[in-house]
Amino acid sequence: MDEETFYRVQELRKNKRRPTRTGKSNMFSGVVRCADCGEKLYYCTSKNFETRQDHFICSTTRRRGSETCTSHFIRAVVLEEGTLRHMQLVISCIASHEDAFRKALGAKRNAEVRKELAAKRRMLQKSDNRLAELDRLFKRIYEDMVGGKLSEARFQMLADDYEKEQAELREKIDILEDEIQRQEDQTENVDKFIRQAKKYLHLEKLTPAVLNDLVKAVYVHAPDNSSGRRVQDVEISYNYIGILPATLLYDLKNGKTA
């Protein structure tokens, strides 16, 4: 068994992919989806074993006819070539414009993130401390009122102030916690993706292994024939970071977003 076949078998097991009647399977089965109905595209092999004609169609069309969803026909070789080119573009962006790539994805440099997060955590700690202090102050004025050292009216006024401040602090704490979490997740995800992508700096051939490592899903749009020729959009959703439009990647390469 050569390496390619080995990977295909592994992939097949992993995704419980059923081979077609001709016994062939495709690494995009289970990964490629219809951009309009969201269902998986179904792999069809040509009867005469002519691999270049192997293609995918929307499984909704296949089950319920083209009134429910159009076929979204795409040849497997076209899908493979297009995905490989997109992946090569992403990898070359990371190789030569890593900082700009991070920035475009909303993730900052690690040093920047660490500094910002440290400042936010200090702010969070200060707010937490003040919240605890307000609790103590409240207890004290309550005791003062019960002990007759503080009028009820004065107590009520102070209590209202404390309560208002506490509510504002809680809101601030919530926002800070949320921001910290999101920033940590974002940076971590972009880091993970960059690490994976850097394993394939000289990617020349698409294999199930690299597809699996980098790509979560591929969305195929219905062809647009309005220009007189068939134009078909394909969007690639990468692991950890989601869809990367080719226009963004070209801008990165041309230094437009730096």
Ligand SMILES: [Zn+2]
């Ligand atoms: Zn569909």
